[in-house]
Amino acid sequence: MGQELNNIERMYDTVAKEYSETFSREHEKKPKDREILHRFSQEIGDRKPVWDFGCGPGQTAKYLKNLGIEISGLDLSEKIIEQARIIHPEIHFRKGNILGLEFENDSIAGVVAFYAIVHFTEEQVGIAFREVFRVLQPGGIFLLTYHIGEDAIHLDEFLGKRIDINFMFFTTDFIFSCLKDSGFEKIEIIEKEPYAGVEYESRRAYVFAIKPVMQKSP
Numbered sequence: 001m002g003q004e005l006n007n008i009e010r011m012y013d014t015v016a017k018e019y020s021e022t023f024s025r026e027h028e029k030k031p032k033d034r035e036i037l038h039r040f041s042q043e044i045g046d047r048k049p050v051w052d053f054g055c056g057p058g059q060t061a062k063y064l065k066n067l068g069i070e071i072s073g074l075d076l077s078e079k080i081i082e083q084a085r086i087i088h089p090e091i092h093f094r095k096g097n098i099l100g101l102e103f104e105n106d107s108i109a110g111v112v113a114f115y116a117i118v119h120f121t122e123e124q125v126g127i128a129f130r131e132v133f134r135v136l137q138p139g140g141i142f143l144l145t146y147h148i149g150e151d152a153i154h155l156d157e158f159l160g161k162r163i164d165i166n167f168m169f170f171t172t173d174f175i176f177s178c179l180k181d182s183g184f185e186k187i188e189i190i191e192k193e194p195y196a197g198v199e200y201e202s203r204r205a206y207v208f209a210i211k212p213v214m215q216k217s218p
């Protein structure tokens, strides 16, 4: 059930305004997300830079910015970035691809990626994790969220627009071993039930993973 990046980009271009209207204040209704973001901000401290990959309309970047984190956002969809820039003009957003990051090795202190892997195949998840690992500084923190499960669902309609896309679910065993294979350590996965009436009805997970300070020799 692989899908082309230009299909993902087109779909977020199509729903950019509606996605932004629906999700840009979602953390107000999600205490666990706020708790996790506070923990991230405490652990990252004053290290920088921090990037929100697959940032959408920038709600997570904004939350961390309000906690004093120097953060920028990156997304595949130019239209969703336009929305992010309108709502949060004080934050730097730019277009980019998690599967081929235009960043130097060891250059970023922290990466957050909230539901950014929801359209990826397992193979693409592996590529994304290796790319995040590559660009993180030793000791850098990766905070990821995903939907737990074994299936994918196909949608022809989303937020009132006609689309054609798959949403992917991943097992925690898969995510854990994929992170480990990519080189991460101190992998902690926190699972939770969805907030009824607020979130799509899938179990979710928040992941903290660290790039080791001492790299294993090949």
Ligand SMILES: C[S@@+](CC[C@H](N)C(=O)[O-])C[C@H]1O[C@@H](n2cnc3c(N)ncnc32)[C@H](O)[C@@H]1O
Binding pocket: 005, 008, 009, 012, 023, 053, 054, 055, 056, 057, 060, 074, 075, 076, 077, 080, 096, 097, 098, 099, 113, 114, 115, 116, 117, 118, 119
């Ligand atoms: C489900 S949305 C999540 C957006 C936001 N993080 C949130 O929590 O609402 C997935 C986002 O990832 C972006 N995305 C998907 N594939 C990407 C890629 N290869 N590189 C960068 N962004 C990507 C999409 O454009 C979309 O904005």
